[in-house]
Amino acid sequence: xxxxxxxxxxxxxxxxxxxxxxxxxxxxxxxxxxxxxxxxxxxxxxxxxxxxxxxxxxxxxxxxxxxxxxxxxxxxxxxxxxxxxxxxxxxxxxxxxxxxxxxxxxxxxxxxxxxxxxxxxxxxxxxxxxxxxxxxxxxxxxxxxxxxxxxxxxxxxxxxxxxxxxxxxxxxxxxxxxxxxxxxxxxxxxxxxxxxxxxxxxxxxxxxxxxxxxxxxxxxxxxxxxxxxxxxxxxxxxxxxxxxxxxxxxxxxxxxxxxxxxxxxxxxxxxxxxxxxxxxxxxxxxxxxxxxxxxxxxxxxxxxxxxxxxxxxxxxxxxxxxxxxxxxxxxxxxxxxxxxxxxxxxxxxxxxxxxxxxxxxxxxxxxxxxxxxxxxxxxx
Amino acid sequence: xxxxxxxxxxxxxxxxxxxxxxxxxxxxxxxxxxxxxxxxxxxxxxxxxxxxxxxxxxxxxxxxxxxxxxxxxxxxxxxxxxxxxxxxxxxxxxxxxxxxxxxxxxxxxxxxxxxxxxxxxxxxxxxxxxxxxxxxxxxx
Numbered sequence: 001x002x003x004x005x006x007x008x009x010x011x012x013x014x015x016x017x018x019x020x021x022x023x024x025x026x027x028x029x030x031x032x033x034x035x036x037x038x039x040x041x042x043x044x045x046x047x048x049x050x051x052x053x054x055x056x057x058x059x060x061x062x063x064x065x066x067x068x069x070x071x072x073x074x075x076x077x078x079x080x081x082x083x084x085x086x087x088x089x090x091x092x093x094x095x096x097x098x099x100x101x102x103x104x105x106x107x108x109x110x111x112x113x114x115x116x117x118x119x120x121x122x123x124x125x126x127x128x129x130x131x132x133x134x135x136x137x138x139x140x141x142x143x144x145x146x147x148x149x150x151x152x153x154x155x156x157x158x159x160x161x162x163x164x165x166x167x168x169x170x171x172x173x174x175x176x177x178x179x180x181x182x183x184x185x186x187x188x189x190x191x192x193x194x195x196x197x198x199x200x201x202x203x204x205x206x207x208x209x210x211x212x213x214x215x216x217x218x219x220x221x222x223x224x225x226x227x228x229x230x231x232x233x234x235x236x237x238x239x240x241x242x243x244x245x246x247x248x249x250x251x252x253x254x255x256x257x258x259x260x261x262x263x264x265x266x267x268x269x270x271x272x273x274x275x276x277x278x279x280x281x282x283x284x285x286x287x288x289x290x291x292x293x294x295x296x297x298x299x300x301x302x303x304x305x306x307x308x309x310x311x312x313x314x315x316x317x318x319x320x321x322x323x324x325x326x327x328x329x330x331x332x333x334x335x336x337x338x339x340x341x342x343x344x345x346x347x348x349x350x351x352x353x354x355x356x357x358x359x360x361x362x363x364x365x366x367x368x369x370x371x372x373x374x375x376x377x378x379x380x
Numbered sequence: 381x382x383x384x385x386x387x388x389x390x391x392x393x394x395x396x397x398x399x400x401x402x403x404x405x406x407x408x409x410x411x412x413x414x415x416x417x418x419x420x421x422x423x424x425x426x427x428x429x430x431x432x433x434x435x436x437x438x439x440x441x442x443x444x445x446x447x448x449x450x451x452x453x454x455x456x457x458x459x460x461x462x463x464x465x466x467x468x469x470x471x472x473x474x475x476x477x478x479x480x481x482x483x484x485x486x487x488x489x490x491x492x493x494x495x496x497x498x499x500x501x502x503x504x505x506x507x508x509x510x511x512x513x514x515x516x517x518x519x520x
Contacts, residue, residue, distance in 0.1 A: 120392070127391035127401075128423050129480045131512050132468050133460050139453045139468055143480075147449035150495050195452035195465070195490060243470045243480035244423070248449055 001264050004380035006089045007220035007227035010040025010213030011341040014105070017208035017327050018177055024113035028105025028209035028329075029060050036211035041224035042099060047213070049097030051088060052104065053080030053331060054115060060103050070097040076237065077364025078278060078331040081212070082257075082371025085337070086233035088214045098215060105209030106329035112207075125241055137280060138194045138202050141366040144248035145283045146196065151249050152298030156196055158305050160187035162282040163200050163324050165310045170321025172311075172350040177204050178325040187282075201282035203323035203332065210334035212341070217379070228344040231357070232265025232374035234258060242366040249298075251363075253370035254291035258361060261372035262293075269294055273355035274343045275315055276336040278362040279322040285309070288361055289317075292372075311350065319343065319350040333362035337373065344377040386506040387461035393510075397424045399438055404511045409501050411441040411475055422477035443501035444518065445473040452488055471499055471515050485516040 012035030014020075014028050023031065029052065037043060049070035050061040057071040072087050074080055081102055088100040107114050119125045134140050149159065161184055170176035182200060190198035220227040236256030239245055246252055262269075277288035289300035294315065303309065309317035320326040320339040327335055340358040342348040358375045393401040400423075403410030413420045414428035415435045427434045450469035466488050472478045484502060486492050498518035503511040 121390060122392035122394050124423050126389065127393070127397060130389040131391055131506075132480050132482050133388075133453060133457050133462055133466060134468055134480075135453070135455065135457050139451060139455075142451045143449055143468065143470055145449070146451075146495060192452075192454045192465075194454060194468075197451065241423075241480075243478055248470075 001089050001093060001233060003231040003265050004229040004376070005217055006092045006214055006230045007217045008212055008230070008341050008375070009215045009220045009223045009225055009227060010036040010042060010211070011338055012036040012039045012211055013175070013335065013338055014209040017175060018206050019109055020107070020207040021110040021112060023107070023207065025105055025107040025115070026055065026059070026063055026113060028107060028207065029055065029103040030063055030105070032105055032209035032211040033060070033064055033101055033103045036101065036213050039225065040213045042213060047099050047101045049088065049091060049100035051084040051100065051102045053084070066101070070100065076369035078280070078333045079362030079364040079369055079371035080331065081333045081337055082360065082362040082373050083235045083369070085212070085214065085230060085373050086235055086371065089230055089233055092214060092216050098219065100214045102212045102214070103209065104211065104331055104334035106331055107207045108329035109205045109207045129241055129243060137366060138197060140242045141281055142194050142197045142283070143242050144245060147248040148283065148286070154298070154301045156188065157184050158301035159196070159282050159286070160184045160201060161305055162279070162285050163187050165304055165307070166279065166318050166322045167325050168311055169319045169350045170325035173320055173326060174349060176321045176326045177206055178321070197281060200324070203280045203328035204325070206327045206329055208327050208329045210338045212337060226345060226377065227379070228341050229376045229379060230373060231267065231376045231380065232261045232263070234260030234264065234372040236260070236370040238367060238369070240365055240368045245367050251287050251291050251367045251370065253367060254288060254361070254363070257370035257372045258292035261359070261374050265374040267357060267374060271357050272315065272359045274319065274340065274352045274358040275317045276340050276358070276360040277317060278332055278336055279318055279324050280328065280332065280363065282324065284363060285317060292359070292361060316352045319348060319352065333371065336360050336362060340373070340375050344375050346377070387459055388506060388512065390506050390510055391512070396426055400424045401510060404503055404513055405509065407503055409441040409443045409513060410438050411473070411477065412436050412438050420475040420477055422479055442474045445471040445499055445515070446496050447483065447493060447499055448472040448478055449495065450483070450493060452490070452493070467493055469493070469515070479513070482514050483516065484514050
C-alpha cells in the first residue's frame with residue numbers, strides 16, 4: 001500500500017452504548033452506520049462497499065439499502081475491523097470501490113437478535129478443549145498468563161494496575177461505562193472469575209456498535225470531515241485453540257501484524273503519539289506493548305507501573321478506558337478504531353495534545369488473529 | 381454406568397482423530413510424529429504441521445509432562461462434572477506438544493497447582509467409546 005492513499009471520512013459509534021434491551025443486534029449496526037454516513041455527509045446510495053464481521057455484509061448492506069459492488073465478510077474476532085481497514089485500503093487503491101462502510105453492532109449484553117455461536121463436538125476445539133470446562137473467553141484467553149508472570153517474575157499487582165491506569169482515562173469520557181476511580185486493591189479484591197483474573201481485570205459486557213467509512217485520499221479532501229489518513233496496516237493469525245499457542249508469553253499474530261503495520265507505514269516507534277491495544281483482559285496491553293516492540297520482553301508491566309502510558313505519560317495508551325472500562329460488546333476492535341480517529345481529529349475527551357500518529361492494534365479470538373492500523377492527521 | 385449421562389461435553393472423533401480416541405479407550409496416549417523432522421505434534425492430523433509432508437507416524441507417548449499454565453475457573457459450566465473452583469490447565473508433554481486438560485487428585489488452589497510440577501496421564505471414562513485424557517500430579 002501507499003501510506004496515506006486512503007482516509008477515514010466518516011466515523012461514529014451508536015447513539016447509545018451500555019445496556020440496550022430496546023435495540024436489536026442488526027439495528028446497532030444500522031444505527032452506527034447511519035451516524036457514520038451523517039458524519040461523512042454521505043447517503044446509502046454513495047456507499048459501494050460494505051464490510052462487517054460475524055454478521056454477513058450482504059445482510060447489513062440490504063438492511064441499509066446499499067447496493068454494494070464490493071463486500072468483505074472477514075470474521076476473525078474483535079480485530080476483524082482492523083483487518084477490514086487493511087482490505088479496504090487494497091480495494092480502494094485498486095478502484096474496486098469508492099466509499100467503503102465498515103460496520104459493527106453487537107447486543108453483547110442484552111442478546112437481542114444475536115446470531116448463535118456454537119462449537120460442535122467434532123471440531124478440534126470440541127474434541128480437545130471443550131470437555132475440560134472452558135465456557136467463554138475468561139476461561140481461555142487468560143490461560144497463558146501464569147506462565148507469562150512466572151517467566152518474567154511479575155507480581156499480580158502489576159497486572160491489576162493495567163485496569164487502574166485505564167480507568168483514569170475512562171473517567172474523562174462521558175460515554176465510558178465505568179468511570180469511578182479504582183485502586184490496585186480494588187482490582188485484586190474484586191470477585192474472582194478465573195484465577196488470577198478478578199472481575200476488574202476482565203472486559204465489560206455491553207451493547208453497542210460503531211462504523212467507519214473509508215475513501216481514497218484524493219476524494220476525501222473535498223468531503224465534510226478533515227481526513228484521517230491510513231498510513232499503514234497489518235494483519236496476522238495464529239490458532240483458534242489457546243492451548244496450542246506457540247509461546248505463552250508472546251503472540252505470533254501480534255508480532256506479524258504489528259511489524260507489517262510499521263513496515264507499510266514507514267514510521268518508527270518514537271513517531272507514535274497515541275496507542276490503542278485491544279484489552280479484552282488486563283494482560284493484553286502487556287503482550288501488545290512487547291510484541292509491537294514498544295517494550296522489551298517482560299518489561300511492559302513496569303512501563304505501565306511507571307506511568308508511561310497514563311494521562312500525561314510519554315505513550316498514552318487506551319485513552320478511552322479500553323474494553324476494561326469504556327465498553328466491550330464482544331468485538332471491541334471497532335471502539336479502539338473510533339478512539340484513534342477521535343484522537344486524530346483532535347476531539348477525544350482525553351485528547352493527547354498535538355498527537356499526529358495513532359497506532360491501533362486489535363486482537364481476534366483468544367490470541368487467534370490480529371489487525372493493526374496506523375493513522376495520521378497529517379497528509380503524507 | 382453407560383446409561384448415565386456423561387457430565388462433560390463428549391468429543392466426537394473425526395476420521396483423522398479416531399486413532400487418538402481409540403488409544404484413550406485403551407488407556408494409551410497416542411501422538412503423531414513428523415518423520416522428516418522427528419518432531420511430535422498435537423492435535424492429530426495426517427500430515428506434518430512443520431513441513432506439510434504426509435510422511436508421519438503414530439506412536440505411544442509417555443503420558444508424562446509438566447503443568448505448563450492454568451486458570452482456576454470460579455463459575456459453573458452447565459451440567460459439568462467438576463464443581464468450581466476447578467483448574468483448566470495446559471500440560472506440556474515430555475515429547476513436546478501441549479494439551480488442555482484438568483488436573484485430578486490435587487487441590488484446586490494456586491498453592492497446590494505449582495507451575496512446572498510433573499504430571500502424568502489418567503483417563504476418565506465418559507462413554508463406551510470415549511475416555512478423556514486428564515492429568516494428575518506424578519507419584520514421586
